[in-house]
Amino acid sequence: MDKINKKKATAMEESYRAILKNSSLLLVEDDKRVGESFAKVLRLYLKEVFLAHDGEEGFRLYKEKNPDILITDVRMPKLNGIELIKKIRRENSKIPIIITSAYSDQDYLLEAIKLSLIEYIIKPMKEEDLKRVLKESAKQLSNSSNLFFIQEGLFYDYKNKIFIRNGKKVTLTKKEIELVELLLLNRGNLVTKEKIENTLYSYEEAPPSALKNIIFKLRKKLPNDIIKTYGKLGYFIEKE
Known part of the structure; x- marks a missing residue:
């Protein structure tokens, strides 16, 4: 029985990896150096990664590219991460969303809870955090995946x-x-x-x-x- 469960677990892990390898992600990060470095890491896991440096550019790229997953900072010029997510959620209730922030601001946290996030992660994001949220995103995508x-x-x-x-x-x-x-x-x-x-x-x-x-x-x-x-x-x- 343990062998069967182990085989099923391995198959599921492979399924999640395959989903990610055929999915796109939009990263919204106002620090250009951090954004480019993070995008390079994300491309190891995903088919495509789109990078925006403020909320307005993020929303424009979301409309243009229709990504499968969103990772966004909170405090950004032009349109903050919470407002960006609210705009996207009006159009898409299912897209997996992760917030990364250098701040554990209580007001942002309370707002974020209402937005059906995968997770709110305080920067810097560790490798195990990244793998976990990507796996959770793949799980969510798999519910509507073919x-x-x-x-x-x-x-x-x-x-x-x-x-x-x-x-x-x-x-x-x-x-x-x-x-x-x-x-x-x-x-x-x-x-x-x-x-x-x-x-x-x-x-x-x-x-x-x-x-x-x-x-x-x-x-x-x-x-x-x-x-x-x-x-x-x-x-x-x-x-x-």
């Missing part, structure tokens, strides 16, 4: 129609997508060749060897054991 665990190091992203293999994107053709999603819909069960061909070629006759060619190309892109063959009857993807 990332589907296949096996260790491999996920299918239903939203973007790609596989993520060891943190790297694997693009698919239209027919490959249709086949993968059909097999995942019936995961653990045999899907006959006839059913697959009827799904992939509903308005035309399936060309000779077309299905074999799709399977062959998919197996080159993915671990070879993902799509199983059941004699001459059809194919399936095993359950976890």
Whole structure:
């Protein structure tokens, strides 16, 4: 039982890392040197990091880039962090938000509590703090994520129609997508060749060897054991 729980925990950790590697983050920090240094660290964990140096620029970048996560300072020129978050929360109630501040100002803390934050962290942010808040952000994103665990190091992203293999994107053709999603819909069960061909070629006759060619190309892109063959009857993807 412990081994099963450990395997599930490892799979979840991988899932969170994969989510972060395919997510963007907006960092709003008025100290340019600190901001650039912090952004460099964040890029180790995330796909994209956008950097703003005041609240107004932060809101403009939020509208322009639509980031998945927000980290913001509190005391900033033009628009402070609390007001920035309030503006964003009027449009987006789900985006994970972290405040970093050099001040444990009671008024700011009381205001921040109302804004559904991941955390309010006093600077400087330690490495363990960063890992914790990013993990919590990934958890929150996973609730609305379309990332589907296949096996260790491999996920299918239903939203973007790609596989993520060891943190790297694997693009698919239209027919490959249709086949993968059909097999995942019936995961653990045999899907006959006839059913697959009827799904992939509903308005035309399936060309000779077309299905074999799709399977062959998919197996080159993915671990070879993902799509199983059941004699001459059809194919399936095993359950976890």
